Amino acid sequence: MAFYSEEEISKYAFPAVVEEGRRWYQKQKVISSSLLGDNLIASVRDEATQKVVISRDSEAGMRFECSCGFDMGGACKHAVAAMFSANESNAVQVGINWDNLPPADDTDDDERAESEQRTSDLNVGELPLSKPVGRLYLTESESMLLVELRFHYNGLAEFSRTDSNQSRIVLSESGKLVKVTRSRARETVLTAKLASYNLVRYQAATFTPDCDPRIWTLQELPRLARDGFEIYGQEKLISSNARKSTPKLNVVVTTKEGVFECALTVKFDGISATLASLLQAVREGSRFVLLSDGSSGMLPQSWLDKFSALFSAINETENKDRLLIKSSQIALVDMLFSMADKSEGDCDFLSKRERLKDFKNIKEEPAPESFNCTMRDYQLAGYQWFMFLKHYGFGGCLADDMGLGKTVQTIALLLREKQSKQSCPSLVVVPTSLLFNWINEIQKFAPAIRTLLYHGPKRHNYKDLTAMADVVITSYGTMVRDLNQVMTKKFNYLILDEAQAIKNPTSQVSRAIRQIKAKHKLALSGTPIENNLSELWSLFTFLNPGMLGSFRSFAKNFIKPIMKDLNENTTAVLRQMIHPFILRRTKEQVAKELPPKSEVILYTEMLPEQKMLYDITRDTYRGKIIDSIENSGIERGRFEMLEGLMRLRQICCHPSIMNKSFSEESGKFNLLEEVLSDIVSGGHRVLIFSQFVKALELIRVRLAQQGISTELLTGQTRNREKVVDRFQNRNSAPVFLISLKAGGTGLNLTNADYVVHLDPWWNPSAENQASDRAYRIGQTKPVFVYKIITKDSVEERVLELQNQKKELVNSIITTESSFAKNLSKEDIIGLFS
Numbered sequence: 001m002a003f004y005s006e007e008e009i010s011k012y013a014f015p016a017v018v019e020e021g022r023r024w025y026q027k028q029k030v031i032s033s034s035l036l037g038d039n040l041i042a043s044v045r046d047e048a049t050q051k052v053v054i055s056r057d058s059e060a061g062m063r064f065e066c067s068c069g070f071d072m073g074g075a076c077k078h079a080v081a082a083m084f085s086a087n088e089s090n091a092v093q094v095g096i097n098w099d100n101l102p103p104a105d106d107t108d109d110d111e112r113a114e115s116e117q118r119t120s121d122l123n124v125g126e127l128p129l130s131k132p133v134g135r136l137y138l139t140e141s142e143s144m145l146l147v148e149l150r151f152h153y154n155g156l157a158e159f160s161r162t163d164s165n166q167s168r169i170v171l172s173e174s175g176k177l178v179k180v181t182r183s184r185a186r187e188t189v190l191t192a193k194l195a196s197y198n199l200v201r202y203q204a205a206t207f208t209p210d211c212d213p214r215i216w217t218l219q220e221l222p223r224l225a226r227d228g229f230e231i232y233g234q235e236k237l238i239s240s241n242a243r244k245s246t247p248k249l250n251v252v253v254t255t256k257e258g259v260f261e262c263a264l265t266v267k268f269d270g271i272s273a274t275l276a277s278l279l280q281a282v283r284e285g286s287r288f289v290l291l292s293d294g295s296s297g298m299l300p301q302s303w304l305d306k307f308s309a310l311f312s313a314i315n316e317t318e319n320k321d322r323l324l325i326k327s328s329q330i331a332l333v334d335m336l337f338s339m340a341d342k343s344e345g346d347c348d349f350l351s352k353r354e355r356l357k358d359f360k361n362i363k364e365e366p367a368p369e370s371f372n373c374t375m376r377d378y379q380l381a382g383y384q385w386f387m388f389l390k391h392y393g394f395g396g397c398l399a400d401d402m403g404l405g406k407t408v409q410t411i412a413l414l415l416r417e418k419q420s421k422q423s424c425p426s427l428v429v430v431p432t433s434l435l436f437n438w439i440n441e442i443q444k445f446a447p448a449i450r451t452l453l454y455h456g457p458k459r460h461n462y463k464d465l466t467a468m469a470d471v472v473i474t475s476y477g478t479m480v481r482d483l484n485q486v487m488t489k490k491f492n493y494l495i496l497d498e499a500q501a502i503k504n505p506t507s508q509v510s511r512a513i514r515q516i517k518a519k520h521k522l523a524l525s526g527t528p529i530e531n532n533l534s535e536l537w538s539l540f541t542f543l544n545p546g547m548l549g550s551f552r553s554f555a556k557n558f559i560k561p562i563m564k565d566l567n568e569n570t571t572a573v574l575r576q577m578i579h580p581f582i583l584r585r586t587k588e589q590v591a592k593e594l595p596p597k598s599e600v601i602l603y604t605e606m607l608p609e610q611k612m613l614y615d616i617t618r619d620t621y622r623g624k625i626i627d628s629i630e631n632s633g634i635e636r637g638r639f640e641m642l643e644g645l646m647r648l649r650q651i652c653c654h655p656s657i658m659n660k661s662f663s664e665e666s667g668k669f670n671l672l673e674e675v676l677s678d679i680v681s682g683g684h685r686v687l688i689f690s691q692f693v694k695a696l697e698l699i700r701v702r703l704a705q706q707g708i709s710t711e712l713l714t715g716q717t718r719n720r721e722k723v724v725d726r727f728q729n730r731n732s733a734p735v736f737l738i739s740l741k742a743g744g745t746g747l748n749l750t751n752a753d754y755v756v757h758l759d760p761w762w763n764p765s766a767e768n769q770a771s772d773r774a775y776r777i778g779q780t781k782p783v784f785v786y787k788i789i790t791k792d793s794v795e796e797r798v799l800e801l802q803n804q805k806k807e808l809v810n811s812i813i814t815t816e817s818s819f820a821k822n823l824s825k826e827d828i829i830g831l832f833s
Contacts, residue, residue, distance in 0.1 A: 003040070004083040012062055013075040021080025027195035027210070029078075030085035042082035045196065050078045125172075126179045127154050134190050136224065138233035138240075145213035145240040147199060148206050151187050152230070153180045161191070161205035197224055213240040214288050214296050238294045243268040247297055251340040253333055255348040258393075260333045262323040268297035275321060282307040303339070305561070305569030310335060312557035313549035313577070328394055328544035331577045352392065362388045368416040373408055373445045378590040382409040385583050386522070395521035395543030397499065399528050399584040403748075403776025406524045407441050410495060413522075415446040417492055418470045425452075425470050426493035427486075427518065432475040433720060433742075434497060439473065454478065476501050476509050483512045494518035499525040502542060503535035505551060510538055514545075526769060528582065533559045536578070543581065587775070597775050597783045603791045604671040606652070609664040614651045614793065617658075621647065622832035644832065645794055650692060652790040653759050657694045668788055672758065673702065675786065676735065679754050680708055685727075685734045686754040689743070689770045695758060696737040709733035715742045727751065740770055749773040753781040758788055760795050794832075 010018055024030075024044065032043040040054040046068065053065045054075075062075075070076030075083070132151035135158065139146045151159045157168045157180035167181040197220045199207040209216035217240055225231055234241070250265040266273045266289065273289045281289040287304055288296040299307070310332050314323055325333055334353050337343045345353070355362060365384045367375055375383065382398060386409070389396045398406050414426055430438055435455055442451050452469035454462060455478050462468060472491075479486055494516055496502065502510040521543050529535050537554045540547050548554050558574050561567035587594055606614055621644030629637035650657040654666040672688075679686050690696055693714050700710050711727045713720065713736065726732045728751050736752065740761055752774040761767050767787075775783045789795050 003086040008062075009075070009080060009083050012064070013080050014072070017075065017077050018080055020077040021075070022084055023200075024077055024081040025084035027200050028192040029195050030081050031189065031192045033082060033085055040082060040086055042078075042085065044078040044081055045192070046078065052079050052082045054079055054082065126181070127156075129181055129183060130154050132159075132182065132187055132190060134193075134229045136229055136231050138231070138237060140237060140240055143239065144202075144208055145216065145237070146202060146206050146208055147194075149191060149194065150205075151182065151190065153182060154178075156180055157182075159187075161187070193227075212288070214242040214298070216240075218242050218244065218298065239296070242288055242296045242298045243271070243291070244298070245269045247299060247303070248342070249336075249340045250342045251336050251344070253337065253343075253345040253349045255346055258327045260325040260327070260330065260349060262325060262333060262336060263321060264323065264336065266297070271295070271297070273297060275323070278307070279311060282311050302569050305567055306335065306339065306573050308557050309561075309570050309573035309577075312553040313547065326544075326546060327392065328547045328581075329577075331580055335573065335576055355388065363391075367412055368419055368446075370448055371412055371415055371446060373412070375408065375412065376405075376590070378585055379405050379409050379412075382406075382583060382585075383412045386410075386413045389522075389581070390520055393520075394581060395523070395540075396581045396583065397523040397525060397528050397539060397543060399525055399582050401526060401585065401587050401772065403772050404585060404587065404590065405777065406526075407438065407497070408445060410522070410524060411442055411445050411449075414442075414471050414493070415449055418446075418449055422492045424490055424492050425472055426495060427489075427491040427516065428471060428473045428495045428497065429476055429479050429513070430473065430497040431501065432477060435473060435475060436721060438497070442471065454482075479516075480509050480512045483515065487515045487517065489517070491516065491518040493520045493522060495522045495524065496542070497524045499523035499539060499542075500527055500535065502538055505534060505538035505541060510542070513542055527766070533562060533574075536574075540578065540581070547581075548577070587772075594775070594777070594779060595782045597771075597785065599785045599787070602671060602675070602786055602788045604667045604788060605791050606793070607665050607667050607670075609662075610651065610655055610666055613655050613659070613662065614648060617644070617647050617651060618794075618832050625832060641832075648794045649759055650695075652793050652795055653690065653692055653695045654698055656698065657692055668758070668790055669699070669702070671788060672699070672756065673706070675756065675788075676703070676708065677706075680734050684754050685736075685752045686756060687736045687738055687749060687752045687770075687774055688756045688758060689738050689740045689767075690758040691740045691761060692759065693739050696739060699758075700737055703735060708735060710735040710737050712737045713743050714739040717742065724749065738770070738773075740766060743770065743773065747773045748776060748778065750776060750778040750780075753779075753783050755783065755785045756788065757786070760787065760789060760799060 009021075013021065029045050030042055031045050031049070034041050040052075042052045042054075044050045044052060051067045054062060056062055064070075064075045064079045066076045066078050068076055068078055070078075130153055132153050135150045135152050137148040137150065139148070149161060151161075153159070156172065156178065159165070159168070159182050165182075166184075167179055172178045194207055198210050198216060199220075200210045202208040209220070217234065217237065221231060221234065245268050248267045250267070252263040254261045264275055264278065266278055268291060271291045271293050273291050277290040281287075281299065282304060285304070285308070287299045287301065289299060291297050313329060313332060314325060330349075330352055333349065337345060337353070362381075362384050365387045367373075367380060367383065382400070385396070385398075398409065400406050410428075414428075417426060428438060432455075435453060439451060439453055442449050449471055450469045452462065452472045454472050454474040459478065459482070474482075474486075494513075496513065502513055504510055523539060523543060525539075528539055534551070534555070537548050537551055541551075548558075558570060561570040562574065621640065625637050625640045625644065628640045647658055652668060654669050655662040655664070656666075676686065688696070688699065693716075696712060696714070700712055703710055709732075711723055711733045713723050717723060724747060727736045727749065736749065755771045755774055757767055757770070771783075771785045775785075789799070
């Protein structure tokens with residue numbers, strides 16, 4: 001009869017605790033158990049041995065005490081395990097201290113007397129009682145590894161757990177008969193130890209690992225041997241046996257019709273794995289690969305990380321002996337080649353591989369004739385990189401810092417294409433704000449290029465785009481609206497400026513761009529990744545279709561390991577894959593002639609009325625967020641968070657941005673006026689950026705009252721060129737107020753030598769781009785960048801969180817939405833604390 005029924009156990013423990021306790025009982029975690037009156041006293045092995053007391057009380061039912069400190073009500077997992085153990089026949093020994101077993105056998109006096117009489121008549125010697133040695137016999141049954149435990153005494157006799165004999169008479173080494181007596185209590189203690197080696201009971205005397213048997217044989221068997229257990233049968237294991245040797249990789253690369261054929265061979269101790277088994281192991285995320293003899297080899301984790309990323313970008317083929325890899329995926333082949341212990345490649349591959357390593361082997365190309373610009377060395381190198389990409393049929397992204405002349409390098413390429421008498425024009429797609437900038441730059445540096453601006457209400461008068469110009473320039477919006485007409489044409493080059501416009505792979509503009517026909521493709525962007533790695537996939541799906549595989553496999557094998565797991569091996573693989581096709585130079589690397597740039601954070605405090613409004617708004621949104629998370633989930637909480645953060649940031653700037661009736665002052669505006677007074681009085685010129693247009697309008701009114709004239713550029717400004725030209729005139733307004741989104745790109749404002757960011761932007765690279773409106777080639781004065789931050793506000797907390805998460809891929813957390821997605825519930829609530 002059971003001491004504790006299932007119904008009784010379930011009554012006093014949560015279902016999850018019952019299941020956990022049952023598992024602990026099955027894993028032999030209960031190492032001692034005694035009944036004293038109405039109390040059950042047990043010891044349960046955990047990280048530290050836990051003492052459990054279970055008492056029956058006629059009034060209160062059952063009481064539970066455990067040294068683990070469980071305080072959620074009812075029984076803990078240790079108490080549940082003890083109750084299950086008590087129900088096992090003979091499991092509870094009254095009055096026995098299992099932690100200090102006496103050196104005596106388990107037979108009673110009558111049985112011992114009878115046994116001694118029989119053995120005396122046969123002249124059988126009785127050996128003193130000894131501790132048993134555990135023996136483990138390993139066998140395989142289908143896919144299971146079975147571990148049978150037996151007990152060896154005195155080096156003479158072996159007993160199994162199911163053996164009912166208490167003793168055995170055997171022949172000793174000297175030829176005498178001796179009696180070996182077992183101790184079941186000590187055997188129970190030895191059996192209980194197996195749970196600490198990840199073994200669970202399968203049958204009465206047999207156990208099985210609770211993890212992959214190959215991992216168990218590699219990790220736990222050595223521990224068991226060190227702790228005194230004897231191991232038998234390991235050499236006969238096949239499917240459960242993993243070879244410990246370091247694998248050897250052999251790679252042979254041949255080039256056929258622009259495709260690389262890669263024959264891969266992985267061997268452990270000379271035993272090879274098929275390519276199919278290697279692919280299966282990698283795609284299942286298993287470190288074990290099936291070998292030709294039926295055993296398994298264990299891949300290093302670094303190999304698994306790299307293979308997972310590499311193979312995810314390769315489409316399945318019917319060829320089971322080798323991989324077929326596109327020419328645009330040459331970096332994948334290069335990585336396999338570099339990993340190999342033995343490698344061999346044909347001349348075509350080796351030549352391309354060498355040229356990809358650096359610019360030293362790229363053919364030198366002079367700038368085209370009649371190009372009205374003396375290119376700097378790095379600009380000429382970029383132009384030659386364009387030629388390299390064209391020669392091999394690759395698309396690429398020029399990702400130089402803002403102000404280093406991406407447009408100049410591209411115009412040099414377009415002039416060369418005209419001079420080579422291409423049969424069709426090139427198409428350049430740009431943001432609307434940059435249309436006339438491109439027209440002016442081409443006329444300035446390469447007036448020989450016939451340019452057509454395909455934009456505006458009169459564009460439909462152009463019947464044949466391909467016959468009217470060498471270069472057609474249009475906007476993203478126009479291109480989407482006229483896609484049916486544009487996609488019927490064939491272009492020489494398709495060039496995207498500010499290519500982050502196609503960062504969303506499912507957007508209308510991205511889908512439209514991918515339908516335009518062109519021999520060659522280029523992208524220009526100072527920030528090829530603004531929000532997350534899906535943007536990189538979208539960019540390369542345009543530049544080199546298929547290079548990064550399908551989006552589903554890219555998300556699984558790159559986005560998650562890099563963004564969530566911070567896997568350095570996967571990051572290195574992706575970096576190497578895209579390296580040949582992204583050229584990025586920073587100002588610090590190439591523009592040595594630029595004057596220094598200094599960044600300063602200025603802190604300000606909120607004024608009393610401002611602080612009171614801030615606190616009320618913060619507490620209100622904190623309550624909304626907690627309610628949303630609890631009732632509708634964390635995604636709804638993130639939506640509330642974004643709204644609340646915007647309101648709090650508006651209050652930090654000036655409360656009247658959010659509440660028109662607010663008539664008090666703002667600490668940030670007061671500090672800004674002091675800073676501007678010093679800058680303007682010193683004869684300097686300044687750019688002021690904010691994401692809030694209302695803030696800029698307020699500043700303009702306040703500065704006008706002080707007699708300081710300003711220029712204003714927002715998304716509503718119609719004649720951008722006229723406003724910019726006025727500011728660039730030395731005699732014009734000294735302060736230029738610019739909304740961050742409207743003025744972050746495409747402007748040359750080198751007459752300014754001070755930049756002020758009124759409110760912190762989620763995307764640091766967007767702030768840098770804005771600052772670089774003043775800090776670019778042509779600037780002769782040192783540039784000072786001020787960021788004004790409100791103390792004890794959400795502005796400080798956002799900066800702290802960004803610093804904590806800076807180990808993510810560059811620019812992963814950069815916009816409000818992507819920032820929100822990377823915050824936990826605790827992070828979100830903490831922002832409003």
